[in-house]
Amino acid sequence: TQLLEQSPQFLSIQEGENLTVYCNSSSVFSSLQWYRQEPGEGPVLLVTVVTGGEVKKLKRLTFQFGDARKDSSLHITAAQPGDTGLYLCAGNQDNFNKFYFGSGTKLNVKP
Amino acid sequence: EAGVVQSPRYKIIEKKQPVAFWCNPISGHNTLYWYLQNLGQGPELLIRYENEEAVDDSQLPKDRFSAERLKGVDSTLKIQPAELGDSAVYLCASSLGPGQGINTGELFFGEGSRLTVL
Numbered sequence: 001t002q003l004l005e006q007s008p009q010f011l012s013i014q015e016g017e018n019l020t021v022y023c024n025s026s027s028v029f030s031s032l033q034w035y036r037q038e039p040g041e042g043p044v045l046l047v048t049v050v051t052g053g054e055v056k057k058l059k060r061l062t063f064q065f066g067d068a069r070k071d072s073s074l075h076i077t078a079a080q081p082g083d084t085g086l087y088l089c090a091g092n093q094d095n096f097n098k099f100y101f102g103s104g105t106k107l108n109v110k111p
Numbered sequence: 112e113a114g115v116v117q118s119p120r121y122k123i124i125e126k127k128q129p130v131a132f133w134c135n136p137i138s139g140h141n142t143l144y145w146y147l148q149n150l151g152q153g154p155e156l157l158i159r160y161e162n163e164e165a166v167d168d169s170q171l172p173k174d175r176f177s178a179e180r181l182k183g184v185d186s187t188l189k190i191q192p193a194e195l196g197d198s199a200v201y202l203c204a205s206s207l208g209p210g211q212g213i214n215t216g217e218l219f220f221g222e223g224s225r226l227t228v229l
Contacts, residue, residue, distance in 0.1 A: 006153075031216060042115070042202055042220025043154070088153050092216060097142050097206060098167065099218065101153035 003027060004091050004102035012108040013079055021074045021105045023089035030092055032065055032072045033099070037086040046074075079109045113137070115221035117203050123227045129191035132224045134203030136184070141208030143180060144218065145188050148200045157201075160186065161208050190226075198228045 004025045013019055023032070031050045035043035047056050049065035049072065056063045060083075062075040072089055089102040116135040124130050136143050141162050146154035157176065159167040162183040171178065175194070180186040190197055200223040206216065 004153075033216065033218075035218075040222065042204070042222055043218070044220070045217045048216060086151065090153075090218075097161070097208065097216070098159065099156070099216075101146075101155070104151060104153045106151055 003100040004089055006087075006089060006102040006105045008105060009103065010106050010108075012110065015080055015109055015111050016078055017109075019076050019079055019107070021076075021087050021107070023072045023074075023091075023102050025070050025091060027091070027093065028069050030069070030094070032069070032092070033090045034063055034072070034074055035088040035090060037088060037104075038084075043086075043088055076107075079107075081109045081111050083107060084109050115203055115205055115219050117201075117221035117224050119224055120222065121225050121227075123229065124193055125229050126195055127192040129189065130193055130226060131187055131189045132201050132203075132226075134186045134188070134221060136186075136203070136205030137219055139207075139211075140205035140219070141183070141211055142206045143186050144202075144204040144206075145178060145186070146202040146204065148202055148223070150199075154202055157188070193226070193228045195228050198226055200225050 007022045033048045034046045037043040047063045052067045052069045054065045060077045064073050087105045090099040118133050143160040145157040148154045158171045158178050160180045178188045202223045204218040204220045206218050
């Protein structure tokens with residue numbers, strides 16, 4: 001059983017469309033991270049959110065941490081083929097060195 | 112600066128055979144992790160080291176898996192004997208540890224070692 005559930009599990013969209021990926025839990029996290037992983041590579045950090053209600057933007061990506069620090073969302077505007085990959089959320093409960101990863105969302109952006 | 116280095120990248124073995132994976136973390140990172148990742152799934156923690164001490168190995172199947180980080184730098188993960196269900200990618204990651212200055216909590220991953228058990 002995963003501590004963090006992501007939805008949708010798979011997403012296939014056309015270039016230019018918008019999308020939102022969700023990361024949900026019944027547990028409270030002190031911080032939450034989003035990673036992106038390409039085939040044959042390890043995950044790479046996109047962002048860390050720490051404060052409940054926090055919103056961070058990274059170019060076309062917008063990340064939000066829920067007020068209760070139990071959930072998060074990743075919104076991509078005008079998706080591009082280069083956004084294709086596995087998106088992973090990771091929550092931290094005790095300190096910055098113990099992370100639980102979500103089940104992942106596999107995104108495919110078609111040109 | 113070199114990232115996290117893992118070897119081998121790929122390994123194919125028959126069931127019941129032993130296998131070992133090696134990881135060299137980013138220089139200066141005290142915390143080292145081994146994760147297991149099944150295809151299209153999120154990584155699952157196997158073991159976490161702070162320097163040479165295994166501080167979290169609750170998810171490591173100790174009947175067949177073992178790990179060591181003798182000098183607090185590089186690490187080895189071993190499976191003996193391997194089973195069909197062990198086929199997966201084994202990811203190593205490192206990060207700054209407690210007391211190592213400003214720790215943003217970022218994990219730096221290697222490219223992984225893909226194991227296929229036949």
